[in-house]
Amino acid sequence: MSDNVGHYCGLFGVYGHPDAVELTYLALYAQQHRGEEAAGICSSDGSQIVRYTGSGLVTDVFDKRKLEQLRNPHAIGHVRYSTTGSSHYQNIQPFLAEYAAGQVAVAHNGNLINAPKLRHDYESRGHIFNTTSDTEVILHLLADPKIQNADDPLAEALRYLQGAFSLVFLLPDKVIAARDPYGIRPLCIGQFRNGAYCIASETCAFDMVDAEYVRDVVPGEIVTIDERGIRSRFFVDAKVRHAHCIFEMIYFADPASNVFGQNVHESRRAMGKQLAREAPANADVVIPVPNCARCAAQGYHEESGIEIGRGFTTSHYVGRSFIQPSQQIRDLVVKMKLNVIKPSVAGKRLVVVEDSVVRGTTTRGKMGALRKAGAKEIHLRVASPPIRHPCFYGIDFPDQKELIADGRTVEQIRDYLKVDSLTYLSLDGMLSCMTFPPESYCTACFSGNYAIPVDHQLTKFALERHQMKMFE
Amino acid sequence: MSDNVGHYCGLFGVYGHPDAVELTYLALYAQQHRGEEAAGICSSDGSQIVRYTGSGLVTDVFDKRKLEQLRNPHAIGHVRYSTTGSSHYQNIQPFLAEYAAGQVAVAHNGNLINAPKLRHDYESRGHIFNTTSDTEVILHLLADPKIQNADDPLAEALRYLQGAFSLVFLLPDKVIAARDPYGIRPLCIGQFRNGAYCIASETCAFDMVDAEYVRDVVPGEIVTIDERGIRSRFFVDAKVRHAHCIFEMIYFADPASNVFGQNVHESRRAMGKQLAREAPANADVVIPVPNCARCAAQGYHEESGIEIGRGFTTSHYVGRSFIQPSQQIRDLVVKMKLNVIKPSVAGKRLVVVEDSVVRGTTTRGKMGALRKAGAKEIHLRVASPPIRHPCFYGIDFPDQKELIADGRTVEQIRDYLKVDSLTYLSLDGMLSCMTFPPESYCTACFSGNYAIPVDHQLTKFALERHQMKMFE
């Protein structure tokens, strides 16, 4: 998949390390693929939390001076996908707020489907909101006297949330992690050699900072790290069925990470093998679409016995702000990212392996580039099923009608992409490659089966707002 | 006065002008002297408010692209003095929030002395705060259902505020201005040729944007500008005694502005004349300390008949970020700003006119520079009384013990400044130069008489906070 869908977010937190802020910076860098548009760090010296955020890549937002200004032993950080609209800057996380009990900062990966309702409730009680982010309601819940008076205010607050949430909190003297009962987004615990604990979205962050993976934060669990060490509790009693986002395995997570109990590269390779079994092709060479589909392509090659080739080179410089030339250079967006190695494809029958297809526009561009370079036949194999449904838990797919698979048969898609044959991996085949039982995953974008019932009435709250009386 | 005391803030608002954002930019530039450290603009297309803020001068914060992105017919803007601490960026105004009735943005000049108590009350009811600014409580008041249900929610909210406040609000479809009942800070109404109305802290903003001054916003008044035109109401019935900040006349306001019913240059000139009457000197030449004291020096010269000379040149480039050299160049801070014209002072008996003296360190540096250039005698005349008391209404004087006049007699100050004689303008003399009766001004920094009783208990609320239960 190379269409520009919104990425998830990436989290990190560390308590009690002299280099906490620099480690957070490095760990965000390692998870940059989870969000390229904005980054932020909050840190604390034990009594006061400070914050710095900015738009752009981690390396653009922070420089040595800013890291130095944030220097503190406790820190959390966040990278996020693109935000649109005017309140952009206010929406960059971590959020930092002050309430009756003091300061708290929070960073969130996921999407809270009942945020509009909660927001509506709080607004009707006189609360003000400073962002357009769903995450802000968490702060209002924490500050709510009714929740404050509960035995365990954080657990009480989290029980109000519906949807996907992997969270790291920074209090002046603690780092706290929590994960929704469905375990939709990943979140894991690591430990440094000096004994300090850390939290990250993906294990590749631990590799970067030389921390050891300890275990995942369990769905429904709250993990607290402070001077007393690390301790755990659950905010939900009953174990609900899990709903790990299968798209983490297909596209988002780094191949080197372990996510949801298995290595990402290996799971993609297994999907590639399954794809070869389900959808063989009479071809000379397997061509991976860089970069994401390389794992699946390897599996396809291994299972099919068809040689694997390198059809594209990739630019090392993608992601930088590029000036869109005024002239019309065809397929420039594709070209900026990759270039065809002609001898690898000229005169050959190709099995091109993609990880997924969203809008189809860039895939079409790539297929056109292969054809122009002389490919004799193109058999496109997609290592996931067609995407036909919106995601309510954090993936920013385009509008349903922009999805190539929306209302189109596979044959119609094949025709649009101008390939000789096209096969998607089956839903069951995909799930058979996963570690956990099929019912442990959310496959809603493919199947339409939402793990959490989506209340389509939730959006009405936003509308009601303007019936309230505005001052003049 | 050239000690670095915090400046006030500057406000602007305009409704219904195609160039509203550019006009706001220009008007903030014209009021840059009211706050050099940060600037922000909110604008609305009639239904949605957008915001951009940044630290630095107006010309640093905004460029053509950003103005273009904000382009809308309704806008408000703010320039502010230095902020310290970590939540810096969150504290830049205008603030933009969303509550039950929709979006509202606010820009504030002044200081709310009961903000800690109001904040404490709201926090105890579960509200969260995103800034450390007193201004944020205004948004919480507006959103409070109890106030929302009042006949006039804005008036009701403003009645809760104690202290100094000149305010401009932006709602999606209105611009609203309000001023505290004491009229501590200035605020005035202007009109463009096309009929559109605007609001500014000082009339010099109108000169810049070619608007005509209409009248001041009256203390206790709310002025609403929208598609129905302009209309007014009062949020307090009884007329209280006014308390215009006399320091606006002495130092802050631009000489070209009319503030509190009189021209600033003229009022300073009158104070200079009065100073000459109260404190004549046997001297050859009157030397103004640039830039602020030039008006008073002119008055002194006119009244005394002593020739006025130009003792200093001023750098055109002050205010830019300057690299503090590692070497020890004496008095560099003074030198970066002005340089002595030696023939104007060498061998002469000088009457040096200052507008005010705060810490005394830079004044001392300037007197030393005059002496080094060969001044025979230096008779320092200050066109305001000694500053001995803190300001609770918006001037960020240094700690009381850093004030040169704190606990020192005039003779001791004279000794510290190394001048041959020193006289301050008397309180009564100063007030005699004002348009309104003496009781219409706040002179607390000189006299210790605070127009609004200051409750020194107010700060206890901040302390109580941390006795509340924090989650873990």
Next chain:
Amino acid sequence: MSDNVGHYCGLFGVYGHPDAVELTYLALYAQQHRGEEAAGICSSDGSQIVRYTGSGLVTDVFDKRKLEQLRNPHAIGHVRYSTTGSSHYQNIQPFLAEYAAGQVAVAHNGNLINAPKLRHDYESRGHIFNTTSDTEVILHLLADPKIQNADDPLAEALRYLQGAFSLVFLLPDKVIAARDPYGIRPLCIGQFRNGAYCIASETCAFDMVDAEYVRDVVPGEIVTIDERGIRSRFFVDAKVRHAHCIFEMIYFADPASNVFGQNVHESRRAMGKQLAREAPANADVVIPVPNCARCAAQGYHEESGIEIGRGFTTSHYVGRSFIQPSQQIRDLVVKMKLNVIKPSVAGKRLVVVEDSVVRGTTTRGKMGALRKAGAKEIHLRVASPPIRHPCFYGIDFPDQKELIADGRTVEQIRDYLKVDSLTYLSLDGMLSCMTFPPESYCTACFSGNYAIPVDHQLTKFALERHQMKMFE
């Protein structure tokens, strides 16, 4: 004068001071008024010269890191006026070159009228040029074997130059200053407390860095500063008549500086007095046009006995990159710089004192602003004669036909400027205010009498070039 004529350049050099680069930075800052568009510093550790240049103000071009990278005990620096065209960056001085004898850097204030011919000669012998600056020929002369073989190569090289040149050279182990035989541009020697010598265009640079003025570099002199100390020689034997640029006294130099043997402020004050004698006015108040004319206005006031007033406030923020709004705000360029203090002018008969008038457009704008503010009569007095001739020695006046005084009588100019009366200072009157005899000054821009005969054939060399054979 406020029309945007090109400024001169400013020079500084220091040998053997541990803070040489920072001092150069400060001294360039103090001379920033001599050139706002680009700045550069070269420094040497005794064996190797390094260079950094950039466009913009000194404070924009250099930051702490860059100063640190340049850190060396010997340094020269340059500020320059706007450059146009494509080779902009290459034209920023100091120039640094390597030739047979090693490295040499040069910074130049002035204009070499025979540069086109010299360049033509060198090009015809195969030399290449990297800039479009006249200064570059100096480097070619120095490198010329014929000149290298002279007893005193530098003296020999300087004898080839015609026109205005104040120069500072940096060799790996020396700083050298030289000044043309006419003394057209200023250049002076200072000394630090630690004994180290420095060179500057104006003495205000010495004030900034706490150096003492020693003496001027004499026209025709070469001053060498190195580990052996300071020594002097002359590159021309016969003393020619001097031709100090009178415009330095009228407009360019800082009022606090001593230039051509007299204080600039004092000379301008004297011109103002002379103007009052030559052109009295029946008026209520003398209004100086900021900033430059304040000295002359003071003189006018002293001589005439007419009270001096403050008619304008000036922006502290001028010079920053300002966004030109798309809307049409009348006279915005004038407004960005100053604003009228209405009570100072309303209903009054004004004697407005200007230092000079070039194009007349901004002067006209200012007169209009005064009129709009209610001035009853405006009597404009200009403290220098009408400018009617081009300058070949370093002032970048506009094309002759753009000069307001070109082909217009004073009455026609008065009409254009819309003032009630207009008088210029006479040439003789102006010269009577100078320290040296009238024949010691260049007044060509007023009188057309050029100190150095201008060969109007010189430009033909540029044309001939393209008749040479170009390779293909």
Next chain:
Amino acid sequence: MSDNVGHYCGLFGVYGHPDAVELTYLALYAQQHRGEEAAGICSSDGSQIVRYTGSGLVTDVFDKRKLEQLRNPHAIGHVRYSTTGSSHYQNIQPFLAEYAAGQVAVAHNGNLINAPKLRHDYESRGHIFNTTSDTEVILHLLADPKIQNADDPLAEALRYLQGAFSLVFLLPDKVIAARDPYGIRPLCIGQFRNGAYCIASETCAFDMVDAEYVRDVVPGEIVTIDERGIRSRFFVDAKVRHAHCIFEMIYFADPASNVFGQNVHESRRAMGKQLAREAPANADVVIPVPNCARCAAQGYHEESGIEIGRGFTTSHYVGRSFIQPSQQIRDLVVKMKLNVIKPSVAGKRLVVVEDSVVRGTTTRGKMGALRKAGAKEIHLRVASPPIRHPCFYGIDFPDQKELIADGRTVEQIRDYLKVDSLTYLSLDGMLSCMTFPPESYCTACFSGNYAIPVDHQLTKFALERHQMKMFE
């Protein structure tokens, strides 16, 4: 190879295309791998050449405004590897100079071994130099009257040059390309659909801008493009033996490019196959070291039949300015670029394929990372021979003594890299994979056989310089 050796440079030129500057920008982006440290473009409107250069990536140096300012129908561009020292900015190409015949700009890829001697000669004749680059002598040759008077001045000038040079010149009305008689660096001709011709270092530039590859510039050829079209001549009559830099095939060129008559990816794949034949290994999986060795690894896999695996993920964000943390994170430089996919290597016997090894430090880091991830055996196979000799033609290898292979046996290198076995590709084996006969390549870095005799006396000229007389 991942040690930081200096890259080559990349060139582009286009004549007569309305989007010439934007196309140059895109073509430089496509060749960014040839030089990441600085970039520049010169363009001409037919009579005047303008220039803009800067340090950093192409996308950092240029923005829309700058491209717009350069907008012209003829252009050349250059990307270059890191420069050190003070004259950095002056050394960024293209160089633009003016001489007797007018303006000329030049961009150069390669290294002129007789530049010190030529420079010495010109300096002794009085020429000045503005850079420390060897390229500058080309401009002096062109301007030399002796050469100007030759029948074909450019050809005459080029005959003076010894070493490696691929050149593009921009004259006001022409683009000219030339290549040294040995053909050390690549240079090729392309054509746009509209008929306009262009020049590039590598064909991947043509892919980016939608130009068709026409042919290589032949060693010893001059190609002129102007309004008369394209034409060719040779500046050397006798065909010398070619000496194509074999390192272009091994490391520098983009896999998608055709260089020296063959596709780069294919040639690397062939070297991988040959390596498998020469140095088989008893292993479970072939692991390519990203990115460059992926082509060779594929060849090794194909020939050996050992499965190919993905052992590393690569960061998309490498190359950006990264803040070196103060803490000691081991192997951070390696980690910033890649991360091990543990399941791909844990418990396995690996054949790791590298393209080349220079210093060995990063290779050692990568081998350590594989070992730490659980690799059972590591058999390192390098698809080129040991590097033992310096390059005089443009590769900036480290000092000979820093080369891992300098003075070490393969066994000692194996021991240093901590791998179980190590084999390099043989020289003959490598050459057998090339299109042209073995004697057509320069293999000096491996074999010590220099195509062009290197005169070790050449450096003496630099020393002699300072014996010349310096002025004072």
